[in-house]
Amino acid sequence: MQLTLWTYEGPPHIGAMRVATAMRGLHYVLHAPQGDTYADLLFTMIERHGARPPVTYTTFQARDLGSDTAEIFKQAVAAAYGRFRPQAMIVGASCTAELLQDDPGGLSKALGLPIPVIPLELPAYQKKENWGASETFYRLVRTLAPAAPAPERVRASCNILGPTSLGFRHRDDLREVRGLLGDLGIAVNVVAPLGATPADLGRLGQAAFNVVLYPEVARSAAQWLEKTHGQPFVETTPIGVKGTTAFIEAVAALAGIDPAPVLDGEGSRLPWYSRSVDSTYLTGKRVFVFGDATHAVAAARVAAREIGFSVVGLGTYSREFVREVRAEAATHGIEALITDDYLAVEAAIAAAQPELVLGTQMERHIAKRLGVPCAVISAPMHVQDVPARHAPQMGFEGANVLFDTFVHPLMMGLEEHLLAMFRDDPEFHDGVAPSHLGGRPREEAGTVVAAAPAIAATPVVWSIEAERELKKVPFFVRGKARHNTERFARERALPLITVETLYDAKAHFSR
Numbered sequence: 081m082q083l084t085l086w087t088y089e090g091p092p093h094i095g096a097m098r099v100a101t102a103m104r105g106l107h108y109v110l111h112a113p114q115g116d117t118y119a120d121l122l123f124t125m126i127e128r129h130g131a132r133p134p135v136t137y138t139t140f141q142a143r144d145l146g147s148d149t150a151e152i153f154k155q156a157v158a159a160a161y162g163r164f165r166p167q168a169m170i171v172g173a174s175c176t177a178e179l180l181q182d183d184p185g186g187l188s189k190a191l192g193l194p195i196p197v198i199p200l201e202l203p204a205y206q207k208k209e210n211w212g213a214s215e216t217f218y219r220l221v222r223t224l225a226p227a228a229p230a231p232e233r234v235r236a237s238c239n240i241l242g243p244t245s246l247g248f249r250h251r252d253d254l255r256e257v258r259g260l261l262g263d264l265g266i267a268v269n270v271v272a273p274l275g276a277t278p279a280d281l282g283r284l285g286q287a288a289f290n291v292v293l294y295p296e297v298a299r300s301a302a303q304w305l306e307k308t309h310g311q312p313f314v315e316t317t318p319i320g321v322k323g324t325t326a327f328i329e330a331v332a333a334l335a336g337i338d339p340a341p342v343l344d345g346e347g348s349r350l351p352w353y354s355r356s357v358d359s360t361y362l363t364g365k366r367v368f369v370f371g372d373a374t375h376a377v378a379a380a381r382v383a384a385r386e387i388g389f390s391v392v393g394l395g396t397y398s399r400e401f402v403r404e405v406r407a408e409a410a411t412h413g414i415e416a417l418i419t420d421d422y423l424a425v426e427a428a429i430a431a432a433q434p435e436l437v438l439g440t441q442m443e444r445h446i447a448k449r450l451g452v453p454c455a456v457i458s459a460p461m462h463v464q465d466v467p468a469r470h471a472p473q474m475g476f477e478g479a480n481v482l483f484d485t486f487v488h489p490l491m492m493g494l495e496e497h498l499l500a501m502f503r504d505d506p507e508f509h510d511g512v513a514p515s516h517l518g519g520r521p522r523e524e525a526g527t528v529v530a531a532a533p534a535i536a537a538t539p540v541v542w543s544i545e546a547e548r549e550l551k552k553v554p555f556f557v558r559g560k561a562r563h564n565t566e567r568f569a570r571e572r573a574l575p576l577i578t579v580e581t582l583y584d585a586k587a588h589f590s591r
């Protein structure tokens with residue numbers, strides 16, 4: 081047992097759903113109890129898919145357990161085939177159904193459907209979402225890509241492997257990478273799983289090599305294609321200007337193409353922006369990076385080598401990729417944090433005292449609690465990280481996006497600092513609302529909290545000096561500081577809040 085409140089990854093069948101939802105003409109029958117259909121919302125709400133995922137759940141209930149759950153599964157497979165007529169199917173069990181030990185593979189084979197039906201063995205109690213996606217994609221490729229290599233191959237042709245549904249910026253990364261390959265004159269044979277049909281997977285062998293964009297999803301499949309089809313693969317992550325340059329050089333080498341014209345092109349604005357004098361204050365800023373292995377390693381590289389930050393923490397929840405993360409951490413002179421326990425991440429961030437956190441949605445919450453600026457660079461993400469606008473992480477445009485993403489929260493911090501500095505300015509002081517709101521005095525943030533009935537029960541008195549000292553606290557946390565100090569004073573029956581009480585309370589609550 082592990083007490084878990086937040087989890088970085090879902091169970092492996094969510095990974096399988098990400099592959100199925102990314103593809104066309106593929107259907108997934110999932111043996112799962114009633115309620116597991118929550119997973120649909122990930123796709124329809126977070127990723128805003130316009131259609132339900134191609135998943136049929138058996139949704140068995142407690143009363144079904146006494147009867148034949150295997151029969152329920154068989155009926156679901158037959159019904160799904162009849163209704164959707166897919167080119168191929170994947171079948172498997174969710175965590176609860178795994179305990180029932182019905183055999184999805186054997187049961188569906190017994191139905192004798194005229195399409196490939198691929199059973200998935202996803203151990204829900206040992207493995208997680210990304211592993212589930214990787215295993216599913218590998219099984220699909222292994223079954224559907226014919227083992228014999230295609231006789232004729234165009235040297236300058238490749239497959240792009242790895243983009244899925246619910247991947248962090250996969251949609252936009254793909255557009256950038258397609259653009260780069262197009263500029264180089266390299267033909268894209270198949271992109272998979274995103275947008276591919278089972279029949280497309282059958283054409284994978286026609287490309288000369290593979291481009292693995294997300295090793296967490298596509299490395300296993302690429303390794304199999306290399307072994308059986310003799311297709312080499314490029315795994316250089318095109319994130320950041322240096323990453324993108326290395327990627328271009330690597331694919332150009334495999335395709336026998338001169339990369340110079342593309343490398344001499346317009347490129348990214350990141351190098352100039354980070355060299356410009358306005359960015360001087362970024363140099364040496366302490367940054368803590370956490371995420372999946374690919375994004376964490378890439379973000380740490382960009383942060384340190386392209387923007388000039390100092391990486392004081394680097395970690396991942398991707399246990400399958402610890403080697404890469406450890407190696408990258410070593411180049412920053414630190415030890416990698418390998419964990420999927422967000423409390424351990426929170427403790428590490430608090431200990432490292434960074435000025436910026438680059439992480440997942442979880443780190444956004446942690447950073448908010450610790451009062452540290454933060455940007456999201458990796459899944460798990462929330463709906464705001466599936467934006468309507470083009471917002472890649474990869475390629476030269478991705479590097480532009482990264483510069484803005486990393487720097488923006490720090491600028492907000494600078495703004496807050498300036499607001500605090502000019503707190504006593506007659507025009508801008510905290511008591512005055514912004515001019516576009518008419519400049520009328522506004523209530524001090526947090527007074528509502530301080531005036532709550534339970535707290536107001538015992539009045540406390542502030543000395544003039546303590547009130548003045550309180551004014552030095554930035555306005556957005558002043559209400560909380562007032563509230564905490566009054567609580568501290570009441571609990572100790574102090575009749576008067578002095579400057580000393582204020583600092584004692586601060587020390588007490590920051591322990």
Ligand code: SF4
Pocket residue numbers: 441445462
């Ligand atoms: S981001 Fe949303 S779902 Fe995630 S913990 Fe916060 S409120 Fe909950």
